[in-house]
Amino acid sequence: MKLMRECRPQACLELGTCLGISACYQAAGLHLNGSGRLLTLEGAPEFAAIAKKNFSQLGLSNVQVVTGPFQRTLEGALADLGPIDYAFIDGHHQEMPTLDYFGKICAQANPGAVFVFDDINWSDGMKRAWRTITQTRNVRHAMDLHALGICVYGVP
Template sequence: MTLLKKYADLFIRYALKLNAQKAISGLRRKSDIYQKMVGDVIKETLDNNLTTDEKFWIKKIELLRRQLESSSEELVLTDFGARKIPDPKVYDIEIEKGRNVVSTVGSKCKSGSEIYFWVLILFKLIRKFKPLSCIELGSCMGLSASFQASALFLNGSGKLVTMEGSESLAAIATKNFQTLGLHNISLKLGRFQDTLHAVLSESQPIDYAFLDGHLDGIATINYFKEIVPFCSSKALLIIDNIFWSPSMKKAWKFIEDDKRIKVSFNLRHFGICVIDNEVIEKQSFRIPLI
């Protein structure tokens, strides 16, 4: 872990202790399964509470992260990045097709991969919710996918399809899955706009989806609308970077308000949504982790 990431991690833990401890304790005391599940997930993540088997996988993936982060190998990737504030000088066509960017493996891994705290949240959610069919939009180098797939492996069942538009990143992620010996992940190369429908058709019913790419509010709403009809009667949707830009904030509000989302948890970075037809009353919670 680089010094900067270590400090970011420490900061998250400190901020949480001040701001959200009360909310978490409240959730954990509840008999409602989803409130208790999310409360326990956050508490166990903060305490880094792991079994021996969990430690084994997480150590392996974090070692790989360190190796990738220290690599100065040149990397030419296709950037599909949405802009925080849309730039009128950047033509839509360029965003549509992506633009080639030269970077290094190390720097892209640091800037593009979710930090330990948040991937551990995903890992813990999967360990508790036990989904079978999972999808991820945005593989980058495969670190979050590896956390999620190793949780499925430890559960004893389940598979993950991760999607990535940049060919060079997809190649690195695929190699990383092989290095780690994770055989329950498949990677779909292509723009989400072009691949999502086929992935949903092949993987339905979807129990779990993690949206971590194409941080544009309208695009996020469109992916949400496309995914929900393919979900199981009980499913989890996790949206990353819900406070990243004005358009992402609007998208989160839209998703949170959707009547098919029965319980939502706003963690300020992640938004966690529960689809469960048996939950009668809609509930939403704010746990400002950052």
């Protein structure tokens, strides 16, 4: 939530909703900011349904869940959101999918977009993915917080 309050992103994307707990914190931050919207993607319909209920019970109308595999839903979510200011990648923790999602989101990220990756030290593949991300052109301020990695994209 603090990141949302500090960075004040408008178009926000999350990969991996699960029950919507992280989405609730992020959406609450946007709500306190007074602007911004979060689309969160989840493959399991049962989880997505619980997340929707959680958003509704908390009165969070600035977050929507899109159900289906990222491979199928990411493109539509990007088209819906437009230029991205913030992305939290917290699902499908494998090297190549992580790099693929990162590349697709970068392709329409606003300068200074903030990316957060969960579980960057969870496996050798995720360690390699994070290393590749930190060495990507125009990636700045990469921080390894052990469980989480945070970086800024699009600042030359």
